[in-house]
Amino acid sequence: MKAVRLHEYHQLPVVEDVPEPTIQGPLDVIVKIGGAGVCRTDLHIVEGQWAEAMGVALPYTIGHENAGWVHEVGAAVTNVAVGDTVILHPTPTCGLCLPCRAGNDMHCVDSSFPGLSTDGGMAEYLLTSARACVKLAPETRPEDVAALADAGITAYHAVRKAIPLLYPGTTCVVIGAGGLGHIGIQCLAALTATRIIVVDRNPDALKLAEQLGANQTVEADGSQVETVMGLTDGVGATVVLDFVAEQGAEQDGFAMTAPGGSYYVIGYGGTLTIPTLDIISTERNIIGNIVGTYNDLAELMVLAQAGKVTLHTKTYPLDAAVDAINDLDAGKVRGRAILVP
């Protein structure tokens, strides 16, 4: 089958023929890929940023945002059958450790991360696990939803954790209305009645944000903290969801957070520098967020299939994977690039 393989860090991956994966264990599932998202993390993989953390041997197949159809199942698989349309949780988990038994898939002590730590989904077929498969309505087109498998679950997970804080009368600031942020805004609008203020550098992103449910938008032109404070009577926002968390956004985000409020870090790349006095004097929290649970993804798919969360995507044939990667790197992709084998 064809697959997008990384042979060397700092060099673009290539599309080449590799053997199809085979069922190894009783809970294994092979999925015929219908859509594989191209993510900024793929650029970082090529740059070698994940080399040490993941320790994967080159060459391998990238692609960690996948949806498709079940092609073959192991002996103990009961939740999906051959032919089912599925979207895949990014990290197949062991199902037996205490975090798994509490539903906290992202803290599984023995999970893999296809596309980062093992062969991923930019290919015709992907080996995954029954535990990663969320079954979809049969008519769902995988290419339409694939981006929810990673960008979507991450945004949803953060929003879901914040819901109890976001009762009517509160304000939620969203920093960054890009890949993750534009999903987060839709989740907020579907699941809360909070006032949504979106901050972004890009006026087009702000326009999209308004269409998706933002009540107010703020251009990040240097005065964004001041503007948000003004919009909130000098108090700040109950919750700040920071989908950027680099290049100063992380300091802005904490500064915009109201006393007793919570600053959710979802993006990454920057460094927070905060006097502990500022944390305690106003009792503010800084909340980490990573991917999400299996059920987060299942719930997000309910929203998606009800039309409450939609994605802007641009498809490429699998053979054009390098074009998609180059386009993303060059800022030429509106929404999400999706490879369709």
Add this chain to the structure above:
Amino acid sequence: MKAVRLHEYHQLPVVEDVPEPTIQGPLDVIVKIGGAGVCRTDLHIVEGQWAEAMGVALPYTIGHENAGWVHEVGAAVTNVAVGDTVILHPTPTCGLCLPCRAGNDMHCVDSSFPGLSTDGGMAEYLLTSARACVKLAPETRPEDVAALADAGITAYHAVRKAIPLLYPGTTCVVIGAGGLGHIGIQCLAALTATRIIVVDRNPDALKLAEQLGANQTVEADGSQVETVMGLTDGVGATVVLDFVAEQGAEQDGFAMTAPGGSYYVIGYGGTLTIPTLDIISTERNIIGNIVGTYNDLAELMVLAQAGKVTLHTKTYPLDAAVDAINDLDAGKVRGRAILVP
């Protein structure tokens, strides 16, 4: 009456005669002080660290950790009567703003802070509010419990917030077994079955920690992070309660926190510097804490009156306030110094 008055920053306060306070409003309460704690914050007040934040006019009476007996009440006071033994929440609140209506006294938009922003309790009498009074068993000696009014409520508030995270099998690290920490350890032992690991520089503090319920103690000799990681199979603690949060403890505290865990900042003085990648990759939280609610204090007094939280104190006559302050500054106070008018 006699009162401990600060006339100028960077000079010690003096004990002098001032008029007794009088009832001004319908919810006012005048308390005859039976015990007033001397706190490290009083040293910081003298040093002028709070001058700007509080904007109090000098001279004024310090003392923010008070207990005594109700001496006089305003027309609308119904919860306490003259003669009642009471301990005082540190910040009389308005009772009408949304945070007050949710029980979040520490986020009241119109509270005062006697001893910091108005005349405090190192005096024979203190003007406070019905909303600050927690009624005690009549035989309670105010000098025995006064330190719970500020050190106690702060430690209890943080522990209470952490309880849902501290189920059996978890580990809680306590950094600092001093004034607040030694109360926090007792609260943890009374309210959870978590494993308690206490980190402190002072071997005597660690001995006390063991008596109060610590399961393990770790001397902060430079290898404390490594030691805690070793004690937790390399994972770290589910919760870290940092009663120090300066001089590097704040970086240690976050480093000792397990994936998915929470680092509670209670002390202050240092600066956290953390890459946002480290926050998201392990989904760790940093939780602010400040004083506590009225009900926190009421609950803590239940623990105290049941003998589950006890204090080590050293009493001084009110006239010897300066001695107490000097002793505290010189590290000569075991437990808490309490002024008894």
Add this chain to the structure above:
Amino acid sequence: MKAVRLHEYHQLPVVEDVPEPTIQGPLDVIVKIGGAGVCRTDLHIVEGQWAEAMGVALPYTIGHENAGWVHEVGAAVTNVAVGDTVILHPTPTCGLCLPCRAGNDMHCVDSSFPGLSTDGGMAEYLLTSARACVKLAPETRPEDVAALADAGITAYHAVRKAIPLLYPGTTCVVIGAGGLGHIGIQCLAALTATRIIVVDRNPDALKLAEQLGANQTVEADGSQVETVMGLTDGVGATVVLDFVAEQGAEQDGFAMTAPGGSYYVIGYGGTLTIPTLDIISTERNIIGNIVGTYNDLAELMVLAQAGKVTLHTKTYPLDAAVDAINDLDAGKVRGRAILVP
């Protein structure tokens, strides 16, 4: 001033002249009534059903669902000023007991209930407390929102408690789309993405329910339990909100609840009869609900002022109070009858 006074149980109240109320205590507020809702509970009061529980001396003024403008305030009132438009929490609370200090106004140990235990709001002026006043946008017409003061807060309170259970993919059954229910449906639609199934005997009520956000409606024709089970794959609903809870609805409601689910009792009049085996074998909960907190009302007003919750009302002049009561009793009121002095 004119007031609607009950002189004897089982006889209709009369509109007559009484002295205007006067400020008695420092937190008292006198409100010029702009709208007073007529509630089924008023019929029950006339029937004497509340005589024993409330022990009020006749004659007195009824009306427990009120909005208007602040007319006069006591010396310690800081949250509202003369001229402010306000809606009134139904039970002015003491503000000093432990439930009040936790924000649980409905469990205050020393509250009053104007219209049931003291003079109410079917009058030109009402004596209430600063603690009952929620300030509104000045242009709000009290007659448009008065019904939120009791019917609204009760529906909102139940929905808000259920939110954490109502994530995407769940089903919520609403029994009864009348006064409270039609507000509950709007709150569910504004605050969750759950599937909403509404059950009612009245086809018109079901039509309204659809307009307000119901995903499916079920006529209560005797087969409603079966129908709901069919709509939920035989599992039942995660949450059932029962705004009727009499005449068999209460048994239906529990029967429609899924394993691990919760049945919220909001209406009253019936009697639940349930084997404890049925409670434990499926781990179902029965949740009581009464009025709500002050903050519940404040939050609901945010929804109302954003147009997310609207009311169908029919106004009557205060002089026509008896007509309104008779119309309600005769089933001639669409939505809520509101008296306008």
Add this chain to the structure above:
Amino acid sequence: MKAVRLHEYHQLPVVEDVPEPTIQGPLDVIVKIGGAGVCRTDLHIVEGQWAEAMGVALPYTIGHENAGWVHEVGAAVTNVAVGDTVILHPTPTCGLCLPCRAGNDMHCVDSSFPGLSTDGGMAEYLLTSARACVKLAPETRPEDVAALADAGITAYHAVRKAIPLLYPGTTCVVIGAGGLGHIGIQCLAALTATRIIVVDRNPDALKLAEQLGANQTVEADGSQVETVMGLTDGVGATVVLDFVAEQGAEQDGFAMTAPGGSYYVIGYGGTLTIPTLDIISTERNIIGNIVGTYNDLAELMVLAQAGKVTLHTKTYPLDAAVDAINDLDAGKVRGRAILVP
């Protein structure tokens, strides 16, 4: 191997030779039984009370409260190895349905119940699943802990759910200090600082309750509701844990519950009859409870291995199973009867 087999309802089971179980699926585990609890439910099984619900074909092996050593494992088992000492969650679950993925094992849509729906653990060997195995310290004697596998997990699950309600100053009533109740009392004492009032008919049970942590005991002599109300200033208990829930205890339990409080049904057999007015007027909850999660059992074992929960047991050889059953039926068993093969 020897096994305790039920051949006909209403006749005692017999000990006879049957083939040893064999590994069928990749997650199967065969456990060499070290201790199998004899439970009142076993009497009910013999009486045929579970015949319809479980639909098991006779003859089969009873015993649903088991601990022992891992004897053989399927190909995909990673959490335990041959020789490990284990206690078994009573219901092996599928691990793939939404309730399983949220950690709610007791709501798995595809679980089995060995000893009720399939062959159980009163035998030399038991076929179970990796998902049911909680690994213990190697030196643990299975006979000492087996009763925690069902009685223990059920009591712990209810207490754990109640912890957030049981802050200092609250009261918890425990009805029934027998098999489950005496574990519940220990869990309450280990995990909360609530006041524990225990109600039982049996003075010996009350004596034991005092030793295990009860603050007060009340003999159920007909005046128990009155006595509890007196002990709680006429208010009732914040939480009532009813381990009996039959013969009138269920009505007592609700009657003893304070406004805003929660009545936990754990035992079964009786019928609750409650006007919905009584549920709403005081906003009381009725909470169902069934077994518990895998992690509940894992946490309880931490308490047990720390000596915070201990059991009174009486052992019988497997051959004497019928004696044990007869002794239990005759009320001759102090604590729990445990079969040791």
